[in-house]
Amino acid sequence: MPFINFSKDEIQCKIVYYGPGFCGKTTNLQYIFSVTEEQTRGKMVSIDTKGDRTLFFDLLSMNLGKIRGMDIRVQLYTVPGQVHYDATRKLVLKGVDGVVFVADSLKVQRKKNIESLINLAKNLAEKGISIRAIPLVIQYNKRDLDESDSEILPLEILEKDLNSMLKVPSFSASAIKGHGIFETLREISKLVVKDVSRKIMFMDKQQARV
Amino acid sequence: MNVVLTKKDLEKIEGCLGKIISSSSTPLSVLLIDRSGQLIAQKGDTPADLDVMSLAALTAANFGATAEIARLLGEEEFTLLFHKGKSENVYFSSVGEHTIMVTLFNDQTSLGVIRLKMNQIIGELGSIVSCIFEKGKTS
Numbered sequence: 001m002p003f004i005n006f007s008k009d010e011i012q013c014k015i016v017y018y019g020p021g022f023c024g025k026t027t028n029l030q031y032i033f034s035v036t037e038e039q040t041r042g043k044m045v046s047i048d049t050k051g052d053r054t055l056f057f058d059l060l061s062m063n064l065g066k067i068r069g070m071d072i073r074v075q076l077y078t079v080p081g082q083v084h085y086d087a088t089r090k091l092v093l094k095g096v097d098g099v100v101f102v103a104d105s106l107k108v109q110r111k112k113n114i115e116s117l118i119n120l121a122k123n124l125a126e127k128g129i130s131i132r133a134i135p136l137v138i139q140y141n142k143r144d145l146d147e148s149d150s151e152i153l154p155l156e157i158l159e160k161d162l163n164s165m166l167k168v169p170s171f172s173a174s175a176i177k178g179h180g181i182f183e184t185l186r187e188i189s190k191l192v193v194k195d196v197s198r199k200i201m202f203m204d205k206q207q208a209r210v
Numbered sequence: 211m212n213v214v215l216t217k218k219d220l221e222k223i224e225g226c227l228g229k230i231i232s233s234s235s236t237p238l239s240v241l242l243i244d245r246s247g248q249l250i251a252q253k254g255d256t257p258a259d260l261d262v263m264s265l266a267a268l269t270a271a272n273f274g275a276t277a278e279i280a281r282l283l284g285e286e287e288f289t290l291l292f293h294k295g296k297s298e299n300v301y302f303s304s305v306g307e308h309t310i311m312v313t314l315f316n317d318q319t320s321l322g323v324i325r326l327k328m329n330q331i332i333g334e335l336g337s338i339v340s341c342i343f344e345k346g347k348t349s
Binding site: 006007014042047057059077 | 215271
């Protein structure tokens, strides 16, 4: 649900990073926060527990420049990944305009990825949003573990598990090293802005008819 | 659904919020936010260093969380929340089903006065806001 403010010439959108626990959603935001200039971003707000697990959400606000003379401001949110925090995830999804699904490449997390994606589809559906209609990007995180002893899933398996039906843009990434983070952000921002522009054009046409 | 705020809409909202500010002799700041955490309007002496975007997001989360507590207790929701600090206080009040009003005030202003002022404008503000959101549903 974008907020289009014609008084301030500003569009506010909400992008949510979704995925299973410990997949690296917060690390994505922390990396973006650490390398972005202060003029283009706000403060990073985190509500987490002592064990570094997100309790409620993380939030980072960013300016993405202008389209059709209007400033685009996006708010990046993460959700808590643990299964029992479903009520919190539903709250954070309220008014969402785009989703980044962060998948964990670790082999042991294969089932958790699928469960989390199904949970996303269910929670969106409860809000009357189809997972096939909302701007969505999938990120395969922790690809750097390829060089370690940890067993990770090949990209083809992850694609088959998570993206064979959706066929949305996907990126391999290492949030901790910063690889693929901005590619993911750029793509989801592009999709959200395109979606909002389409809505504005539709409104223009409606107004022209009146 | 998208929410479109025209200059006229914003003037009406700010006019309403201004009524609370103008009748107060002590510093006061009022913000209207939507329940997904987006800031709609603000009026009054908001501290320059206050991160209003974060305040809006946290308020929406706070309200959402307490609404769940309310449901556990068999209530639909708690329509107002009050947080008291040493010198700064915050009063949250739901305005219709889509928005929340946040009032920041110091210990020179009594809570009773804030509540009285809120009650005077909440009906008018509620109908302005519901018109805006109704338009959004049809677009």
